[in-house]
Amino acid sequence: MNLQDKVVAITGGAQGLGLTMALELATKGAKLALVDLNAEKLADAVQQCTQAGGEAKSYIANVADEEQVEALFDDIVRDFGTLNGLINNAGVVRDGMLVKVKDGKIVKKMSLSDWQMVVDVNLTGVFLCGREAAAKFIELDSIGVIINISSVSRAGNIGQSNYSAAKAGVAAMTVNWAKELARYGIRSMGIAPGFIGTEMVANMKPEALAKTVAQIPLGRIGKPEEIAHTVTFIFENDYLTGRIIEIDGGIRI
Secondary structure (H helix, E strand, C coil), X not given: CCCCCCEEEEECCCCHXXXXXXXXXXXXXXXXXXXXXXXXXXXXXXXHHHHCCCEEEEEECCCCCHHHHHHXXXXXXXXXXXXCEEEECCCCCCCECCEEEECCEEEEECCHHHHHHHHHHHHHHHHHHHHHHHXXXXXXXXXXXXXXXXXXHHHCCCCEXXXXXXXXXXXXXXXXXXXXXXXXXXXXXXXXXXCECCHHHHCCCHHHHHHHHHHCCCCCCECHHHHHHHHHHHHHCCCCCCCEEEECCCCCC
């Protein structure tokens, strides 16, 4: 896919990895539909993408709300006239041990609300946005690409029962969609980042961050731009589908 003038929706597009991916695609001449819940950051992201050479519009929507997601994709197609790509990037974390034990007694358990919040946004949100994007691709007879952001944590990571389960589900759906949607000319790919230099990682305790870096064979945290380059590669290589690309410096959790 040549990205010039192609319309790509990015959830969580106002900051972090989402914004970095948007800026990368803007330099390729893509038209961007940036989705987030932070209006102020969305406005700034639109300005940055415009300055980078792309056209961008902002949309406020909760990806875990079915009605909002359906309206979102109607609005994007109304505004741009078509849709060619979706990057399912929006996500949250609510880390905690399944059970926390002190002196042989259970002192805390992962709450259902923390479980549900992460699954709602990181898994259900991906499902809803992927479903609506696929429907639009087919209705518009448009070549379409869905890129889902999973994580190396999908293999299981201490303190992340909710996040790991959601990201494993995202990886599985990616393969499912590739098999189901290929007949319509739609590709489905996933990226599983390792520890990337985003705000989330920057907020880790120094000792925890140092311990993490020590486990990475390449000896450093990844750069957001390295994820963005992978996104471009996926869009531009029309023979890629049904695979999860791990961008993790060689770490195995």
